[in-house]
Amino acid sequence: MNQIPPTMKALVLQDNPEARIELKTNYPTPTLKAGQALIKLKTAALNHRDQWCREGMYPGLRYPSILGSDGCGTVVAVADEADQHWVGKDVLMNPNVNWGDNPAFQSLNYSILGMPTDGTFAEYLALPAHRLHEKPAYLSDEAAAAIPLAALTAYRAVFTKGLAANGSKVLVTGIGGGVAQFAFQLAQAAGAKVYVTSGSDEKLDQMRQAGAAGAVNYKDPQWVKTLIKAEPMGFHTIIDSAGGDAFGELAKMLAQGGTMVVYGTTAGKPSGIHLPRLFFSQASITGSTMGNDQEFVDMLAFMAKHQIQPLVSSVRPLDDIVSAFDEMDQGRQFGKLVIRISE
Template identity: 40%
Template sequence: MKAVVHEKQMGKAGLSLRQIEKKDPAQGEVTVKLKSAGLNHRDIFVLDRHKPEDPPVILGSDGAGVIESVGTGVQRVNVGDEVVINPGLGWEMNSDAPPEGFQILGFPDNGTFAEYLTVSADSVEKKPEHLNWEEAGVFSLAALTAYRALFTRGKIHSDMTVLIPGIGSGVATFLLQFAKAAGATVYVTSRSEAKREKALELGADLAIDSNDDWDKQLHGTQADLVIESVGAATFDQSLHQLRRGGTLVTFGASAGDTIQLDLRSFFYGQYNLLGSTMGSAEEYRDMLQLIESQQIRPVMDRTYTLEQFHKGFKRLEEAQQFGKVGFQISM
């Protein structure tokens, strides 16, 4: 089968599309003939985490397709079922933090940038009927991350004002859609005028320029909840826009891991700072229910073939996207 594999060299130099052996399902496993897959920033980070001495790995955490075969003992799905892949491995029920051994599909285990994927039957769920294959293959990691950050950690409700810095990523666009579905008022930021305009079309109540004065643009309004994924470049401003006693949830640091924090101002402000990562299988199923009940669709940016994988990686690296970058694998 065709697969995008990383091996022998660090970074993008180690990426190639080649033929590898297809794996048959063992007991409790299923093999999915993949229709589509989604690219995430994690796939870029893996290029510098997967060492030349490590075994070759197929990248990709998001995917959707049709069950082609099942191993012994599998009863929850059948051959021919249309499914989406839960990229989280080893985290079944919701908990304060991921359990020991929690991993994400695509490293160190083989992922979805291939014609077939063999995984535990517990890692697949029924594809939402209102999504086409292009949409179904790209949402899982981003939507699950957004769901846990907003609902489990952020305790969002309809009376809240939510601030989302750095609109444009897959997770950020789901944060916007989910927060609006919950009835919240949502403000977003971006350096890009085009991304701000798209966010307003998607339902944002206000979209401000990250490069200009946030206070002035927000007219003194402060947020009850900030969902921060940019990191060092925006963290201070994000915290400054949080009301006293408010909550900031962080799940990423695309623009720097290290910040300086004025502790005295922080504890006088009675702020809550919470970390969040992906989510459990229980939260994944809850997220699917939300997507289906509200008929939410992922915002699609571009779709490429597997042979065009370098174009997809380049678009994400340069932060050109608004929404999800996907790969079409089969029709």
């Protein structure tokens, strides 16, 4: 068995308004409990929940804790002999903690890896072996780390809730975010005709190059008319994370029997909805967050089948991780912000 050092580098969330996150160089390395595996992390990736924790805006904050829900690494030790087959394998971690028995919704004690449970922004991570999945062989360590949370959220939103399929017309809003980009890629791979919105012309140009059927800047006063002209019969599936003033306009763009899936409210309180338009078109608005364990398995299989490559904005060493948080705060990234932790 590899020699495990007693301390490690870890990005720690702490109860200090002046420095809520700090990279510690001598944080205790986790010790294994029954049923657990110890992973030496190679790469990790940021999600918006990490920045919200930094800002003190996430519920149930626990101090100290190690942030990070996404990661890729090598299993270096296990607590139970029955899990010995994992040792030496490169793995991803399912970030669900206690989803529960009902696939339709998470349990009351559900949480996500990386606060309150210590996460992936560290050199070592201990977690139950049943959370492990072999790293997709076609992906690099950096690309693999970008997958778990965002791709799982997108998979459930696009397919389980949004019912997107071959031939569907799909609209994904706010394409700069990781979930939105995976939603685009997953729907496109399924054979859907996918449109996107963004406030950045540069990001829209990149999505056109990636094969978007249409790319519209929501800062343009004519953006709604542009989308309606492109798809006058509306969209079968709309994936939205913003809410805000545009929410009512999006609802009007649903096709007969269409579904709008909401997984966030980054733009604040949603505008009003024209209810007669909603019920006369037999349309639906549904909420979605994360995904159950079977959807995680299905998501990995779908991505491998279609050889989907996550969009990676940048890769930087663990020593520079705070700069990745700053970049996310400013919204400058296009794709996932990946952290290289070890070779």
